[in-house]
Amino acid sequence: MEQAIETINLVRVFSSPQGEFKALDNVSISVPNGIIYGLLGPNGAGKTTLIRILATLLLPTSGDAYVGGFHVVREANKVREIINLVSGGERPGYGILTVRENLMYYGQVYGLTWSETKRKIEELDQLLGLSDFLDKRLNRISTGMMQKYALARGLINDPDILFLDEPTLGLDVNNARAIRRVIKRLVEEGRIKTILLTSHYMAEVEELCDYISIIDQGRIIARGAPEELRRMIEKEIIYDVDIRLRDVDRLNFLKRLDSVIGHTVKTRQLSGEARIRMILSSEDIGTIIRRLEDEGIHVLRVSRSEPSLEDVFLKLVGKGISDEEK
Ligand SMILES: Nc1ncnc2c1ncn2[C@@H]1O[C@H](COP(=O)(O)OP(=O)(O)OP(=O)(O)O)[C@@H](O)[C@H]1O
Numbered sequence: 001m002e003q004a005i006e007t008i009n010l011v012r013v014f015s016s017p018q019g020e021f022k023a024l025d026n027v028s029i030s031v032p033n034g035i036i037y038g039l040l041g042p043n044g045a046g047k048t049t050l051i052r053i054l055a056t057l058l059l060p061t062s063g064d065a066y067v068g069g070f071h072v073v074r075e076a077n078k079v080r081e082i083i084n085l086v087s088g089g090e091r092p093g094y095g096i097l098t099v100r101e102n103l104m105y106y107g108q109v110y111g112l113t114w115s116e117t118k119r120k121i122e123e124l125d126q127l128l129g130l131s132d133f134l135d136k137r138l139n140r141i142s143t144g145m146m147q148k149y150a151l152a153r154g155l156i157n158d159p160d161i162l163f164l165d166e167p168t169l170g171l172d173v174n175n176a177r178a179i180r181r182v183i184k185r186l187v188e189e190g191r192i193k194t195i196l197l198t199s200h201y202m203a204e205v206e207e208l209c210d211y212i213s214i215i216d217q218g219r220i221i222a223r224g225a226p227e228e229l230r231r232m233i234e235k236e237i238i239y240d241v242d243i244r245l246r247d248v249d250r251l252n253f254l255k256r257l258d259s260v261i262g263h264t265v266k267t268r269q270l271s272g273e274a275r276i277r278m279i280l281s282s283e284d285i286g287t288i289i290r291r292l293e294d295e296g297i298h299v300l301r302v303s304r305s306e307p308s309l310e311d312v313f314l315k316l317v318g319k320g321i322s323d324e325e326k
């Protein structure tokens with residue numbers, strides 16, 4: 001059976017006065033029809049670059065990519081007919097027009113008649129709940145409304161394949177949940193055949209995706225169904241250690257300890273504490289605690305934890321997926 005998306009040794013190099021930078025390094029992925037496929041990776045991993053190539057907005061440096069069986073360079077027009085792209089945080093459209101007028105405009109761009117577009121907007125209103133703001137100007141609506149509108153715009157041509165680049169970026173918990181619910185329904189109800197979604201939230205791809213590829217520094221470093229990825233870490237020794245927030249800056253030495261395979265720190269401003277999550281190579285947490293205390297770090301609590309999918313990245317890369325580069 002033909003794959004919805006296929007890339008073969010895809011490479012993208014960006015050149016600048018500072019030199020060349022490989023944003024995608026031999027990426028080969030295969031996305032079957034009918035699934036939600038997740039591309040998970042930290043900032044700068046290459047997710048948007050890959051999506052832009054697949055959406056025919058950017059040329060690859062080398063390698064091949066097919067979308068719906070069409071080559072993204074040689075048959076770009078064919079690809080464009082069957083796809084759409086929604087990017088989180090983007091505000092596509094004309095600010096001084098209303099949401100409805102913008103959708104009417106995009107309907108025309110895709111060659112729908114006036115009445116077809118009107119019907120389409122009603123249908124999208126049913127699906128997404130647009131009625132509260134359909135007649136508001138685009139530059140007057142909230143971030144949550146904007147993301148619903150952007151999704152509506154992405155569905156106006158009934159694409160077979162929908163690219164969603166960080167669809168819940170910047171949304172609060174409730175709005176993000178609403179968007180995720182819609183994404184699920186799109187595929188369940190057969191409205192969209194295949195979705196390729198990027199995110200740097202493990203919980204999001206875990207909830208939505210049938211298959212996940214983890215990308216870091218332009219390379220796919222792991223792939224599998226969520227259960228398969230979970231199996232990679234089920235035997236890992238994982239501890240959570242709570243410390244005071246003010247000691248966080250002293251944790252750099254953990255990187256140099258052979259017994260710590262990876263660690264990530266989550267700060268909790270309200271309680272003035274931070275939680276270090278560590279994957280260890282042995283059960284000897286005692287030594288680690290002593291090392292922390294030698295550094296003058298007061299350990300508040302220690303607990304052995306069950307692995308979660310997020311620990312796959314921690315194990316492979318040594319740091320958390322949302323950790324900022326210092
Ligand atoms: N037009 C460009 N010119 C030069 N470098 C670029 C360009 N576009 C992207 N890059 C670089 O390529 C790398 C990958 O960027 P990309 O936007 O694909 O990452 P991403 O995974 O989408 O990250 P984020 O989570 O921040 O959206 C980054 O280091 C980025 O700085």
Ligand SMILES: [Mg+2]
Nearest residue numbers: 047048049165
């Ligand atoms: Mg991006």
